[in-house]
Amino acid sequence: MNGPVVVGVDGSPSGLTAVAVAAHEAALRGVGLRLVHAFGWPAAHVPPIVPPWDLADAGVRELVGGTLSEAEQCARRTVPGIDVRREVVVGEPVMVLESESRTASLAVVGSRGLSRFGSLLLGSTAGHLAAHAACPVLVVRGRPHPVGPVLLAVDGSPASRGAVEFAFAQASLHGVDLIALHVWNTHTERAYDGPADPPFVTYDEDRLRDEEQRVLTEALGGLREKYPDVAVHRRLVRGRVRHSLVETSAEAGLLVVGARGHGGFAGLLLGSVSQAVLHHADCPVVVVRTGEERP
Incomplete structure (x- = not known):
């Protein structure tokens, strides 16, 4: 598959490490990098005029823009000139990433986080993503900057x-x-x-x-x-x-x-x-x- 490398973004140190790894993997494959931030609206606070798949009028893009900008800067420091796309998507992180994986060559996530991505490796969520994603799933964990076979x-x-x-x-x-x-x-x-x-x-x-x-x-x-x-x-x-x-x-x-x-x-x-x-x-x-x- 020649789809982009997709990475879950939450602004945490672990998430930024995942972004750097994802950028490197995208460069090796000659594909683009897609930065995805999942945003879960509380059911009682979804703006009535904003459909859950369109956040353009809800101000959410501005709210998380700093997080995505930081992630993009990290990706470009890792691989100057890389093709980067950014997206804010409403939904639970595991479901968002599962959906994104359908057109991706690789999905990358960190092992710890600040937002709802932070629970990715707790309970059944990691197993669900790995078992149902339509592409390989890379979980960035372990020692910093690992090298080896x-x-x-x-x-x-x-x-x-x-x-x-x-x-x-x-x-x-x-x-x-x-x-x-x-x-x-x-x-x-x-x-x-x-x-x-x-x-x-x-x-x-x-x-x-x-x-x-x-x-x-x-x-x-x-x-x-x-x-x-x-x-x-x-x-x-x-x-x-x-x-x-x-x-x-x-x-x-x-x-x-x-x-x-x-x-x-x-x-x-x-x-x-x-x-x-x-x-x-x-x-x-x-x-x-x-x-x-x-x-």
């Missing part, structure tokens, strides 16, 4: 193919290596970190390790040839998914996960694994829904 969470499911494609393309765009991490277990350990843990069954450990190695190899099939400039480091790790992802994120510049899959990443956006990644990863996180393949 792209870390890809591999589960081997057909649904995760979009995340694999995105991770390769992202590594190529940024000129960094790719770490393809696949967590395996013998089903006799609590590797799943959740209530849906499989029953304790003993397996042939060597055979299972060989099978998981095959899963990892097949998941990357064809993409190493498509992106010959990307150096790939395959890691087959026996352990817990949540711990392995968070721990390895300390050496990464970006963590890419799929919204659906099976194996150790089952229900990634529904339980403790997603919460751990979105709240505790040491680098930004991109969630790629099923069917999304390009950054």
Whole structure:
């Protein structure tokens, strides 16, 4: 998709960091940057003559103009000459960004904020956005100015193919290596970190390790040839998914996960694994829904 990179703007330090990241991503993709501020009218105070999709006569644009101007200045400092569009939209932030994602190549949000965007990572809102956005969602969090390879969470499911494609393309765009991490277990350990843990069954450990190695190899099939400039480091790790992802994120510049899959990443956006990644990863996180393949 050649749509713009969309970023949620709220004027917070975290939001401005997201703007800078979004500007850089837009420049790499050769697309424009769209700054979006969601404004929620209290139901009892919506001006009767102003439809909720048109704020031109309500003075709201002037009210939030300073916030958007600051965000635009941040974007232009990051990438001089970048094509920037600004918009104020009535509605709940998650619904506004979901709508904006339909024509975007990437949606970017910060991990903390001042306005209603500030609750983006609390409760189910982040999961809702990541699960329903029509483009990949990048949550800017972790250490300041992270550098390092792209870390890809591999589960081997057909649904995760979009995340694999995105991770390769992202590594190529940024000129960094790719770490393809696949967590395996013998089903006799609590590797799943959740209530849906499989029953304790003993397996042939060597055979299972060989099978998981095959899963990892097949998941990357064809993409190493498509992106010959990307150096790939395959890691087959026996352990817990949540711990392995968070721990390895300390050496990464970006963590890419799929919204659906099976194996150790089952229900990634529904339980403790997603919460751990979105709240505790040491680098930004991109969630790629099923069917999304390009950054």
